[in-house]
Amino acid sequence: MANALANLSGIIIPALIFYIVAYGIVNGNNVYEDFIKGAADGLKTVVQIMPTLIGLMMGVGILRASGLLDFLGKAAGRLTEGFGIPADLVPLIFVKLFSSSAATGLVLDLFKNYGTDSRIGLITSIMMSCTETCFYTMSVYFLAAKVTKTRYTLAGALIATAAGIAMSVVLAGVMLAGG
């Protein structure tokens, strides 16, 4: 099943490319010219978001290297035990808000230490599947729109993320009870 899924995602992208180009040709478009125009557009967008990426990744790098992120995670972990969220997961929740690649590193650590099918392993798996990197997405997207006041976006994103985390804890419990 895992292999079938991996194969599916392997075939889906080439199939999509083929379909898009074929559809364009059949409709009598100048697909090469369109592609070049779009590609130029894409490059311009990257140049636009590059400064934010540098700023944001620098901030996250400093926060992680100083050890503050770990410290905050552990401190908050003592509080969350009461809600049924294991303390070991809190640094992961924090890091995932800022950086997806850093979170992946932590996920693999957790899998190594607790196993993928333990309670922590299951919560981690579900949690990582149902939330996205909040601050990263916000800064990059809002920069593309040149927006400085983000209003209720952060509140909404955090509420949705919290709902996802709560569901992960509940569902992992259900899976363990059922299996």
Added chain:
Amino acid sequence: MLNYIWAFMIGAGILYGAFTGNIEAVSNAALDSAGEAVDLCITMFGVMGFWVGLMEIAQKSGLVAKMTRGIGPFVSFLFPRIPKDHVAREYISTNIIANVLGLGWACTPAGLKAMQALRQLSEETCEKNRRLAETRSAKEARGKTGLDPNVASNEMCTFLILNISSLQLIPVTMIAYRSQYGSASPTAIVGPAILATAVSTAVAVVFCKMMDKKKRRDKINRRIPERRKTVRYPAFLKIPE
């Protein structure tokens, strides 16, 4: 908001690092991460060039318009004030479809183009609202929702919250990691993950709808019409009742 968060990340990180003796690691990390960001951008040049190029083909050939019609009702429900034929709808639809299918790298290009299109729309709306509000100069409008295009529009907020709530159906990378680390059943999480994603997305939609209603009532129904009413005519022009 991001202003303070970023300043906190830098300030608190440096202070904490100084007190715990990690200051050298901090200064290395600052430079290394900046370098990493540039590396990432170089990868993104390829990916963005490639996907936005393909998207352009799909757009010119009418394929995107076809897809947009497919999930049209959903997009109309979430973004009722985006005009039917506006290009923002096409980018939003592309982003949603790429998200649902888990085509990670294809979402961001469409998402960024959608934000730019929403910005354009927001500029038009702000321009119109400023004219409705008559006396508001650009300076007076600064920082005001619906009058200053540098303030996120409701559509932008909804679009971002939706993106952050995650729409992905099959968590492909997570399944790969699970099988790599010897899970007995790597795909066991697919069902729960879909359920959890559905709940977080539903929460996001309800929240956005609530905020959208509230903000619209505040903005359109109260402030602007009031200003329109206060136009003063000389007494002799008043129609006797």
